[in-house]
Amino acid sequence: MENSVQSFFKLSETIACSVCRQNIVLYEPAKSEYVVCPSCFSYLHIFTRAETRLNRKLEKPKNAPVLKLGSTTNIHGVDLKVIAYLEKKEAETIYCWREYILTSHDKGYVTLAEFNGHWNFIAGEDFLPDYKQPTSYGVSVDYKEVEYKLFNRYSPKVTAMLGEVDWNVVNEKVKATEYIAPPFMVVKEVINKSQNLTNYYIGEYLSKDEIATAFNLDKSSLPEQIGIGANQPSKAYDRWMSSLKITGIAIVAVLLLHLLFGAVKPEKELINDDFLITYDAKAGADAFKSFITPSFVIEDESSNIEFDIASGVDNNWLETTIVLVNEADNRTWEVSKGIEYYHGVEDGESWSEGSTRESVLLSDIPKGKYHLNVYPSSGDIYRNNLYIRATTNVSMIRNTLITILLLCIFPAICWYLMRNYEKRRWNNSDFSPFVNGD
Known part of the structure; x- marks a missing residue:
């Protein structure tokens, strides 16, 4: 040269x-x-x-x-x-x-x-x-x-x-x-x-x-x-910026897939009714008579079902076991869910806890004709209603959000490494933006 x-x-x-x-x-x-x-x-x-x-x-x-x-x-x-x-x-x-x-x-x-x-x-x-x-x-x-x-x-x-x-x-x-x-x-x-x-x-x-x-x-x-x-130059900064770009693209893809699945398999309501329930004194404390819902059909090869249950409990509780029955082969899927709601006044301050509504999900249900066997129980023997709403192909926004949160872990780690690198750089300066060890 x-x-x-x-x-x-x-x-x-x-x-x-x-x-x-x-x-x-x-x-x-x-x-x-x-x-x-x-x-x-x-x-x-x-x-x-x-x-x-x-x-x-x-x-x-x-x-x-x-x-x-x-x-x-x-x-x-x-x-x-x-x-x-x-x-x-x-x-x-x-x-x-x-x-x-x-x-x-x-x-x-x-x-x-x-x-x-x-x-x-x-x-x-x-x-x-x-x-x-x-x-x-x-x-x-x-x-x-x-x-x-x-x-x-x-x-x-x-x-x-x-x-x-x-x-x-x-x-x-x-x-x-x-x-x-x-x-x-x-x-x-x-x-x-x-x-x-x-x-x-x-x-x-x-x-x-x-x-x-x-x-x-x-x-x-x-x-x-x-x-x-x-x-x-900071390789940690470059890695952080790259992770932001890649994660941003991945999040957009996840959201698009969520919307696509919702369009291909839209939600469908199977049951939406308020059922009369009756206390069963012969069956023992808290027991109510079981009942069977009208039949319904699931048309997709594999679906989820979300059950929303509600009842106007007041300073009391209600629990129900729901058994999903396939009418062709008698296969069953069982879930249990309770609701409770309490409130009162203590030291002049009102308080409340619980809710009169809850939900529970079943996944991977094959197509077919079904009904529900419902077994309620409650601490209120005068409770006389149980609302049930069953919906198939429920949008799994929770899973989507969890996926997005998991995707954010890598850029979060990259950000931490980048920030640590910058703190070490600015340790050589009297004008560090990282004050009091931040």
Whole structure:
């Protein structure tokens, strides 16, 4: 890759360090105004190829650059050359990171920033063809109709450097603010606050694989990733969004099937009557005489039957056993259901519990001619009526709702994992939306 893009850049030159007299390689001479001697780490101001002056002394870099100075690459279709390596720290903290300055043939500088093994490709207005000035709203900015949330504010300080740049990068005073909308971020820099010079840059998260491929490196040679990057894309978020889409489609399909079954097998009323019941003193306490309902026909091969029973019990109960009898082969299906309703006044407050109506369901009833044998009993020997309504092909909305709830379990799990991932991301920020452990 280097050979294919080297022709876009001028050949390197050397100058002598004015402090230790060692040769310094200039990787992009036309863009060299400040340079660091790799021997004595003097930060030099270049006036001519023969004259450099000491600006200040810098510390020796704590780490060797993993991206070689002078190496070339192509990112987003643009040929780039690495011309500087900087080690920075946040003022009055222990947070340190590394930045590589890359130059293009005609689009200016870009930065590859690495913190805890997480990489960001950061470019400004000159590099981005569709750049639009972000709109600031204090705790967020809007860039291309996307909201970027405030993640960090800091004052960066250069502690070590190798290579060259065309501006006084070491001595400039910067107030930086980062806003994130993974995998992108907006970086706001206020340079030399008294002059109120504000620049915006757009950062894009790059994976270790992308960096290794771009520079033809072994991925194991890159810094190990620690934690979650500020704008690292979340696979948990992608999985949650996919689960929402898939679950939404599944729920629509379930509802359509429910409506289709209702249209193909509409409900049909088999019995709807109020039956007279009589207390049977000979049969023992609470027993009432049994009775048989008129016959009815189930026409579908397999159906359900729902029985609604009701009676005007008052501070009492009624229970009935219903036996469904197939008149052709005497096969039977039996269900029992009770109703009870109590009410009163206690400590001046009225109360009530129970109901005078209940329902019970039988499933998988074959076609045929049927009647009901009904065996009622009640604590009220004067109870004289029992309402029964039998309906076949009842719409199973309950089953449909249960199915929908089960379908929602997977996206709920995905949401929890996504939220946990975001909480871990925002643990690195003083502006976390997750307050008090929420």
